[in-house]
Amino acid sequence: MIDSRIVAIGLAITSGLIYVRAFENEFFKDIILVTIPAVVGLFAIKWVPNEWQQYRFKVSLKKEILDMFAKSVKKSLVVHDIAHQQLVKRYSTFEHPINLDTGGVDHDVVFPTDTNEQPLIALKNEYYEFKKEMNEVKLNGEILVSKMRLYFDSKKIGDEFFKINIQAGKCSQHIRLGFESTNKESFLKNVRAFDEESKILRNLSDKFEDKLGSQKIRKIVV
Numbered sequence: 001m002i003d004s005r006i007v008a009i010g011l012a013i014t015s016g017l018i019y020v021r022a023f024e025n026e027f028f029k030d031i032i033l034v035t036i037p038a039v040v041g042l043f044a045i046k047w048v049p050n051e052w053q054q055y056r057f058k059v060s061l062k063k064e065i066l067d068m069f070a071k072s073v074k075k076s077l078v079v080h081d082i083a084h085q086q087l088v089k090r091y092s093t094f095e096h097p098i099n100l101d102t103g104g105v106d107h108d109v110v111f112p113t114d115t116n117e118q119p120l121i122a123l124k125n126e127y128y129e130f131k132k133e134m135n136e137v138k139l140n141g142e143i144l145v146s147k148m149r150l151y152f153d154s155k156k157i158g159d160e161f162f163k164i165n166i167q168a169g170k171c172s173q174h175i176r177l178g179f180e181s182t183n184k185e186s187f188l189k190n191v192r193a194f195d196e197e198s199k200i201l202r203n204l205s206d207k208f209e210d211k212l213g214s215q216k217i218r219k220i221v222v
Contacts, residue, residue: 066209072143076137080171087123092109120182126179148161163204164205171197
């Protein structure tokens, strides 16, 4: 008499392979293969082949890597934007706020000559918070790089992440110089420059995220 648990496993595997062929997508394949052991229940655990364990580990690892990407690159976009908005809001006229989309800021900025009203002093708490958040972003970025080097075979994705780091550094530099500005010209220059550089960073980030999710992880012994 055929053990019902073995039949259940066979049906789950067959169903999984059908769905894999239907989707022909690495991500869906991972999800299906991870779900199969859960469907057949606790009785089937001892019969689950090592391949399923491999896929479970890989899906979990991909989730960790994408989560670290969110805590590094994605978070940097938010931290930069918040700091930028703080600078803009403080020194734009109430009647004519600065247009963040076009960077049209020449006639909308009122920059003080009193050093106590300039960003480095007037927004010292915001500047401190910006630097603190960016230090955390940097640490998470280093963790992400370590995981990619350890589990990804592709060198290309590491090179692309390096480009993102360079671009993020440009954005941080303009924010820093915005906070440290002592005259209107310097302030305007960096506000405008950040607008342009942040668009590039966001575009690189979106493209990189798509590639990150489709990267194949090398075989791991678990």
